Amino acid sequence: MSKTAMGASQKDFESAVNQMKLLKKDPGNEVKLKLYAHYKQATEGPCNTPKPGVFDLINKAKWDAWNALGNLPKETARQNYVDLVSGLSSSSDSSSQVKPEADRKQAGYETLVMTSEDGITKIMLNRPTKMNALTTQMYQEIMLALEAASKDDSTITVLTGNGSYFSSGNDLTNFVISPDELEERARRGAILLRDFVGCFIDFPKPLVAVVNGPAVGISVTILRLFDLVYASDRATFHTPFSHLGQTPEACSSYTFPSLMGPAKAAEMLIFGKKLTAAEACARGLVTEVFPDSTFQKEVWTRLKAYSKLPRNALRISKQMIRNHEKEKLHAINAEESRILQERWQSDECMNAIMNFLSRKAKL
Ligand SMILES: CCCCCCCCCCC/C=C/C(=O)SCCNC(=O)CCNC(=O)[C@H](O)C(C)(C)COP(=O)(O)OP(=O)(O)OC[C@H]1O[C@@H](n2cnc3c(N)ncnc32)[C@H](O)[C@@H]1OP(=O)(O)O
DSSP states (O other): OOHHHHOOOHHHHHHHHHHHHHOOSOOOHHHHHHHHHHHHHHHHOSOOSOOOOTTOHHHHHHHHHHHTTTTOOHHHHHHHHHHHHHHHHHHHHGGGSOOOGGGOOOTTOSSEEEEEETTEEEEEEOOGGGTTOBOHHHHHHHHHHHHHHHHSSOSEEEEEESSSOSBOOBOGGGGOOOGGGHHHHHHHHHHHHHHHHHHHHHOOSOEEEEEOSOEETHHHHGGGGSSEEEEETTOEEEOOTGGGTOOOOTTHHHHHHHHHOHHHHHHHHTTOOOEEHHHHHHTTSOSEEEOGGGHHHHHHHHHHHHTTSOHHHHHHHHHHHHHTTHHHHHHHHHHHHHHHHHHTTSHHHHHHHHHHHTTSOOO
């Protein structure tokens, strides 16, 4: 009989616990929470400790993960733990294996797939099971990818998402930190945000967003810094900043009012109205909307034709259009990042994040 059918033995479990201690690569907060919850369930049974206070972020997230397992039997939790660890070990073992050409990622990127073909460099966000939510690692990798794309011999650079979403915006687990770390992490977060947006402001070549599905938060506000925005008619555009106790970023406090007028910008940025692709197009945020059934075909045919245009002319024209407001955009970016640094330390923001993480609220 297989191990799974019998359930993992206590020995398997102990060996998985030891294996975890030897794991070289950090598996990330979400996996660590799952491991913690299954370990506690396997060793102590259903959650039996008082719920930590709302500002005790780490312990609250751990408690929520354990509590979510309800009455899961100890044996099942033990098996799940062993399976989780075995998945982690095999994925780190296989990192040295050669993958088939079709799914080989350009070296150095774990959260993106970067490819160059037909004069187009494509940067694809690649966390489809998390709706391409942006972790701090992902912000860093996007900056590296943009830097590489700005120097390669392609004509056009494209950002798109793998799976059903373009991106669900900032990964809210970026906020799973202990209260004594909050001030320093907010300071570093503001620098990361400023540098990330700065790369888009300064990007020298035509930059195209292929919005394959819904976009949330910073994946919406950043769009005004692209030269073309093509959207599937399945895409939606949602900036729920107030719901999260946060404020606009990516220069949207300036670019959105100048694009669509202050009243329409307020509807999105202050009140969190979600737009359809057609509405976003009518407001000038999207260049063109395509039926989802033909989206990829139509967009890539169009982009391949554009990529054959004279490279330097495209580049110089882009810079002529963008250079007028570059300095202003950098100043606005710095100010928005400073304000967010304060917001991230507010009760309003912390409560909203905890609500999401404990699955009480879906935006
Ligand atoms: C101290 C601070 C340091 C911070 C440093 C950051 C620096 C830069 C900050 C830039 C500022 C940016 C702001 C924003 O982008 S605000 C917008 C944030 N995004 C959201 O609020 C969206 C939250 N997600 C949702 O509401 C829903 O998930 C969504 C509507 C997108 C989809 O719902 P659906 O029911 O279809 O799917 P699930 O919710 O089940 O999602 C599937 C799994 O994906 C996970 N997920 C999705 N989005 C996020 C996210 N943004 N953050 C974290 N995780 C996300 C979800 O949890 C599911 O995971 P599991 O299967 O493991 O449960």
